[in-house]
Amino acid sequence: MVEIVIAEHAGFCFGVKRAVKLAEESSKKVKEGGRVFTLGPIIHNPQEVNRLKSLGIEPLENKELKPGDTIIIRSHGIPPEKEQELKEKGLNVVDATCPYVKAVHEAVCKLTEEGYFIVLVGEKNHPEVIGTLGYLRACNGKGTVVETLDDLREAFKYEKVGVVAQTTQNEEFFKKVVGELAVWVKELKVINTICNATSLRQEAIRNLAPKVDVVIVIGGKNSGNTRRLYHIAKELNPNTYHIEMEEELKPEWFKNAKRVGITAGASTPDWIIERVINRIKEVCSESLVYC
Amino acid sequence: MVEIVIAEHAGFCFGVKRAVKLAEESSKKVKEGGRVFTLGPIIHNPQEVNRLKSLGIEPLENKELKPGDTIIIRSHGIPPEKEQELKEKGLNVVDATCPYVKAVHEAVCKLTEEGYFIVLVGEKNHPEVIGTLGYLRACNGKGTVVETLDDLREAFKYEKVGVVAQTTQNEEFFKKVVGELAVWVKELKVINTICNATSLRQEAIRNLAPKVDVVIVIGGKNSGNTRRLYHIAKELNPNTYHIEMEEELKPEWFKNAKRVGITAGASTPDWIIERVINRIKEVCSESLVYC
Numbered sequence: 001m002v003e004i005v006i007a008e009h010a011g012f013c014f015g016v017k018r019a020v021k022l023a024e025e026s027s028k029k030v031k032e033g034g035r036v037f038t039l040g041p042i043i044h045n046p047q048e049v050n051r052l053k054s055l056g057i058e059p060l061e062n063k064e065l066k067p068g069d070t071i072i073i074r075s076h077g078i079p080p081e082k083e084q085e086l087k088e089k090g091l092n093v094v095d096a097t098c099p100y101v102k103a104v105h106e107a108v109c110k111l112t113e114e115g116y117f118i119v120l121v122g123e124k125n126h127p128e129v130i131g132t133l134g135y136l137r138a139c140n141g142k143g144t145v146v147e148t149l150d151d152l153r154e155a156f157k158y159e160k161v162g163v164v165a166q167t168t169q170n171e172e173f174f175k176k177v178v179g180e181l182a183v184w185v186k187e188l189k190v191i192n193t194i195c196n197a198t199s200l201r202q203e204a205i206r207n208l209a210p211k212v213d214v215v216i217v218i219g220g221k222n223s224g225n226t227r228r229l230y231h232i233a234k235e236l237n238p239n240t241y242h243i244e245m246e247e248e249l250k251p252e253w254f255k256n257a258k259r260v261g262i263t264a265g266a267s268t269p270d271w272i273i274e275r276v277i278n279r280i281k282e283v284c285s286e287s288l289v290y291c
Numbered sequence: 292m293v294e295i296v297i298a299e300h301a302g303f304c305f306g307v308k309r310a311v312k313l314a315e316e317s318s319k320k321v322k323e324g325g326r327v328f329t330l331g332p333i334i335h336n337p338q339e340v341n342r343l344k345s346l347g348i349e350p351l352e353n354k355e356l357k358p359g360d361t362i363i364i365r366s367h368g369i370p371p372e373k374e375q376e377l378k379e380k381g382l383n384v385v386d387a388t389c390p391y392v393k394a395v396h397e398a399v400c401k402l403t404e405e406g407y408f409i410v411l412v413g414e415k416n417h418p419e420v421i422g423t424l425g426y427l428r429a430c431n432g433k434g435t436v437v438e439t440l441d442d443l444r445e446a447f448k449y450e451k452v453g454v455v456a457q458t459t460q461n462e463e464f465f466k467k468v469v470g471e472l473a474v475w476v477k478e479l480k481v482i483n484t485i486c487n488a489t490s491l492r493q494e495a496i497r498n499l500a501p502k503v504d505v506v507i508v509i510g511g512k513n514s515g516n517t518r519r520l521y522h523i524a525k526e527l528n529p530n531t532y533h534i535e536m537e538e539e540l541k542p543e544w545f546k547n548a549k550r551v552g553i554t555a556g557a558s559t560p561d562w563i564i565e566r567v568i569n570r571i572k573e574v575c576s577e578s579l580v581y582c
Contacts, residue, residue: 163473171474178473179466182454183490188481190473199474 002291007263008204013197015098019075043267044223076127079134109139111162118143122166167195168225209236212261219265226265246279257291293575298554299495304488306389310366334558335514367418370425400430402453409434413457458486459516500527503552510556517556537570545582
């Protein structure tokens with residue numbers, strides 16, 4: 001009988017749980033005929049987005065907004081000028097920006113006030129980063145996004161550099177960036193804005209991956225934090241697979257497997273994790289596979 | 292014919308050149324019968340210390356100081372209470388503390404004022420570190436010396452940590468310390484006090500060591516920065532040897548050598564480097580060795 005071990009801290013983080021709850025509450029408050037939209041998919045998970053659709057909460061795609069509509073800012077946050085625009089359109093704006101992301105917005109402006117050039121360690125095209133850059137512009141700050149060590153060149157020109165991170169940033173890369181800056185610039189100030197949930201989730205799979213025969217990482221194929229979980233696990237265990245849903249599981253992955261480890265990205269709801277577990281159990285009970 | 296390549300930035304740094312010059316000037320100013328002492332050997336190099344002795348500049352050992360004597364504080368610096376003591380004894384105190392070391396003294400007090408717990412990356416028993424800790428005490432700061440990553444535990448208890456380094460600190464270890472702190476503490480401020488001379492000297496031997504057949508590192512056996520040069524070179528080239536004087540050179544080291552690389556610690560005067568070069572040339576012209 002196969003043993004299935006769920007890594008600690010797998011799945012939804014605090015900020016996403018909160019955003020989903022705020023969306024559900026908003027849809028309950030809206031009167032008959034009122035509309036509730038989220039500004040982009042509320043999380044990187046199409047299945048959870050579909051579940052919310054069934055509750056009347058739709059991602060805003062090409063739809064025209066009307067005054068009185070409810071619009072939910074998802075946990076990633078948005079630039080402040082964008083939020084202002086929404087309010088000026090007479091919309092009911094519900095801000096579900098993760099409090100940890102709000103802390104990054106505050107940090108870049110505090111560092112700007114203190115005279116630092118900002119290094120934001122993160123992915124250039126990530127909505128959270130785009131939102132944070134908006135706050136940096138709004139407080140007249142200067143800065144750059146650092147995705148590779150090469151991106152640091154811009155920062156080396158400044159004597160005072162302040163560093164923050166995208167909340168889902170990988171700790172190892174963050175350490176490297178800070179280390180390099182420490183020997184290049186005269187004065188460095190670092191505000192560690194990496195969310196604990198992410199590092200605990202990464203740490204848990206780092207511990208678990210070498211101790212199991214197969215690792216299944218569940219989460220959106222377009223989710224940065226899920227991809228990072230996959231890469232961490234894959235390095236420690238070549239039998240690592242990234243799936244979004246249980247249908248993608250292949251029986252041959254589990255041949256002779258005695259222990260299967262599971263983790264899931266920040267946007268994966270518990271009900272999907274459960275479906276994957278059930279499907280692995282089914283697969284393993286089939287006669288052709290010996291797990 | 293063997294080729295001898297001297298690594299860039301080998302030998303005396305700015306601070307040591309300045310200290311030696313200040314000592315020589317002081318001895319010229321002193322009237323007949325006046326005495327000039329240095330508080331400990333002015334540099335980690337017994338040969339240069341002997342040369343200064345011949346100019347009437349003696350390291351203070353067990354001698355009794357008398358009012359009117361000149362005492363030179365060497366480039367490492369000393370705790371401020373110790374300097375005060377010397378002045379109260381009626382001595383003529385010449386402060387040859389390296390300006391880069393003075394910058395560390397200022398940095399720990401500035402960071403203390405801003406509410407940071409201090410991490411001083413350096414060697415616990417190094418005179419420079421002992422001096423800096425004196426300045427930290429004098430401005431009522433709290434801090435710890437970090438020599439190994441284990442020493443960081445003390446700092447992890449604090450939310451705000453400020454980092455400085457012994458001026459001769461190895462950059463790679465400094466990067467690691469700063470990186471670890473960046474993900475542990477909430478707010479980190481780093482003032483890079485590593486002296487450029489040290490890193491340039493290290494960089495130069497890192498580039499040179501793999502390109503030569505033998506590396507000779509010249510400098511006091513008790514000099515921390517020389518030992519680091521030795522370790523950097525040894526990792527890249529197993530035929531690396533640490534000597535203080537040309538007499539220690541062994542002909543067999545140079546068997547079949549075509550290129551010999553030379554570097555020297557911050558306390559090695561040029562005249563010793565020249566003697567080593569001449570001795571290598573002699574050794575290589577002897578018939579039993581084929582370099």
